[in-house]
Amino acid sequence: MKRFKAFLTRTVRPAPAAGTEPGVSKYDRFGRRRGGAETPRNSGRFALAIGLFAAVYLVIGARLVEWGVEPAETATYFRSANQSMSARPQILDRNGRVLATDITTFSLFAEPRRIIDPDEASELLLTVLPDLDPKWLYKRLSGKQGFTWLRRELTPGQKQAILDLGIPGIGFRSEKSRFYPGRSTAAYIVGHVNVDNQGTAGMEKWIDDQGFRALQHTGLASEADLTPVKLSMDLRVQHIVQDEITKAMERYQSLAAGGIVLDVETGEVIAMSSVPDYDPNVPSQALDKNRLNRMSAGLYEMGSTFKTFTTAMALDSGKVKLTDSFDASKPIRIGGFSISDFHGKRRVLSVPEIFIYSSNIGTAQEAERVGIEGHQAFLTKLGLLSKWKTELPEVATPTQPKVWKLINSITISFGHGVSTTPMNTAVAAAALMNGGRLIPPTFLPRTPEQADALAKTVVSKKTSDEMRYLFRLNVADQRGSGNNADVPGYLVGGKTGTANKVVHGRYSNTKKFNAFLAAFPMNKPRYIVLTVIDEPKPEKGKYYATAGMNAAVMAGNIIRRSATFLGVHPQFGDAGKSLLVSY
Template sequence: MDVKKLLRRKPAAEPTLPDFDPFGRRRRLGPPKNRGRITIAIGLFVAIYGVIGGRLVMWGVEPVNVASAYGARDQIMAARPDLIDRNGEVLATDIRTASLFAEPRRIIDPDEASELLLSVLPDLDPKWLYRRLASKAGFAWLRRELTPGQQQAILDLGIPGIGFRTEKRRFYPGGSTAGFVTGHVNVDNQGTAGMEKYIDDQGYRALQNAGLAVGTELEPVKLSIDLRVQHILRDELAAAMTRYKAIAVGGVVLDVNTGEVVAMTSLPDYDPNDSKQALDKDRMNRMSAGLYEMGSTFKTFTTAMALDSGKVKITDSFDATRPIRIGGFTISDFHGKKRVLSVPEVFIYSSNIGTAKEAEAVGIEGHQEFLTRMGLLSRMQTELPEVATPTQPKVWKQINSVTISFGHGVSTTPLQTAVAAATLMNGGKHVPPTFLPRTRAEAEALATQVVDPKTSEQMRYLFRLNVADQRGSGKSAEVNGYMVGGKTGTANKVVNGRYSDTAKFNAFLAAFPMNDPRYIVLVVIDEPKREEGKPYATAGWNAAPTVGAVIRRSATLLGVRPDFGDEAKSLLVSY
């Protein structure tokens, strides 16, 4: 072949595609039409990863003590709402505290590190501490909630692999003053008792678990408690516990119209700043979580039942000459008058015989129905989680009705007793108790009329008579100017399955001012001893004067003005 001829040939033209493919469809010409979509998709990926990268950089430079750096699942910096009293005084708040952790993989000498840490925290278990430090874990808590002094001492040790994380700790400025109402939190700042638990159960814990309570300012939760009255109540109860050598005491101040609990506590109490104290079986909330036979305070409800039924009038009388014998038991009176007693005399002399006959006049079914209507036989509904369920006989017989009429055979909580008494003082309307502020209008919307207003008026009269009359068992609760009324209760406690002649549970159920009752004050004293120089250890000699002391100190703070009648007017004129 002639190479030169081949070199002189013209290059062949590039092959061209026909306009139509073998199937008759027009071929696409030019660049692909989806190039714009590809460009947009690439741009979106770049933007998304740019945002992620920016956030990673931001978190990387964030200070270690900022809660958001830990992520939504790290709750140690979750804020809790403050608890405040009705006047804005702080009952519970958050403070910052340091907690100690280790990164075991960075620990050079676990044995030396353990010895150094034990020099500052000697209560740690040495074996447990060494195992934590010698493990291959990346993170391990060593101690939560250190004091500033402990933190500084550990910092001075300069141990590699040991660090601190700032977290929130709950602080209760009043200590044990309102501990049973506020409750407390655990080490993870989660409510486990009292109103703290109520707040969590109302949705706060869900916020906390979702990480939405971190770095958030939460509105304070206002309670119905008045810290001033709360302090007075606790102070007087502590004095009574010492004075009468009792094993426990308790008390509550309740608004009869709104159902607001203004003050409530029991002793022995506990400091919620040291929640381990709450594990002591003697440090229980006796007012709402304790069940007791309330003794003669129950005669209040028996008399109200008899009057409300229409089968007994306040002008009626009952023969209390001889004891009642029923079911092998003898029902007698303490210092009985051994004569016919009018209804007011049955009340102020606290006659077991007369009260039992009032119950007989109503009947067993009517008796059970009335106490149920008053809320004394079913579990009380309120915000506080620590609420006990009352006990009663499975089958009510005549002997049960008789003994229950004067406070034996049914166990209920003192707070329920106060709420039922409020019903008899406010015109016959049952208002559920609350530990949150409630207006009069809100209470009216919740109220249920369970007793005739006339019955309420008659019970006010009897309450006042029992204190104002020198024959009344509650005369030692009198406070000049405040028209106190009430009913004593002295119940023999059950010891080893039998009623004891020496162990007593005393109570005084009071209201004031009786011309227009605004507050119930109930004080209970468990196993008081006879005070030197006094004839008895019954409620009239200990629970009643304690109630009087509480009212004397707190009435003006509650907005109740004293009324001394004509004598006061003359005194004011002379000045």
């Protein structure tokens, strides 16, 4: 009924007004005034429609004009190509040396619609770029698209040679390309970018993840406004580490090697390298499965270097004193396994002797004194069982048994049964050397004050002092497993680690992963140096390939060459002082 009434209201003609001619209405059958204009309501709708159409066509016309006045290659490629030309901030080492920078390169493109003879154009281009696939090139040049890339990042010589060919429809576009002056020296820290100058690994990816990628996409990444990114790395020390591990890989015929130098007071990574490495100027090399940042992204059983943490745990618990002794005369038998020593003394050993002789039997008894729960809690507290969150994206998460049993605690005490990264190991060792403060690692500069705000006390100063004593004893004493790392004047201390690798589910007696965990100078430690080497072979004329024969040598060489750059001066005692004065 309501709808019917509404219909009548809209369609019934109004009664004639007074004074009008009878039978003749001023309204037609649609309710509109005869001979008059449209009602205001309909007039407004018509005007709105006209306005919308006009606005749409104005926008389209403006864009056509804009593209018409731009260069042909820009018009056909539109605005998306500008993203690949965005500048990136320089990456510098702690002393301002350039690690990564932008350079201007030229890329080759074609406009197939303007190419007269695709066959001839293909043949000419192949004379300059013979590595291009002929079929692929012809298909590109004979297509119907307005724009297509042919080759990114040409050399100046290639560009000039193609210009000399004078092929219509072929052009060049200037782009920003990333250049790494040090090539492979710091590849795993600096990382690399893809063909569009976007970070895909290392600190390059971290820069993008901090918001730089958004600036690129919006076209706001202006070279003039970009502040360089300074790292904690010292390029001089980085070069030494890379050089020494490269030599060691060849010398000991190993699968891989690596090294890290860490500031114990700030947590700054001063150097970190791993070989095989790659040249970030050729990022495709990083796809090789053997090119892995083993120091932060590799997981390993760290062997006897873990005795450092077991001993520290036992001393810090108060259940073991430095003057205590343990019976290491017989192997430990548990769960069908026999735990013995590599070079067993078969007698009672003091805590310092357990450390310098690297006794599995004695170390296992230290762990038993603390207990399973205390053991797991201590390693967790030191960060050995957790993933460190750093600026570097390539960081692995350590693994451990789902349920810790006595056999797990015993084997973990001497470095088997838990896999962690060398970086985790270095950070935990730094806490034992700097007075007991665990400081998160960083690849950016950090002041001591900033480090203090982040530090957590994990062991007492007394425990730290005792561990420094044991570290130095293991290197200075000729009986110690680390004496090959000794560098006169620099008070080096450390602990070896020779871990049998797991092959087909069983520990191999021939394939080993070796490490040496060093600190210096031991009177007031400033740096941790950790070296690793995977499956080393004995040197010619030597029978063993244990960590003391290779990883310790690597660490000693790094310290000898880098100490001066790190601001550590040699100390030779009274005789040494007289010698220095004479110079």
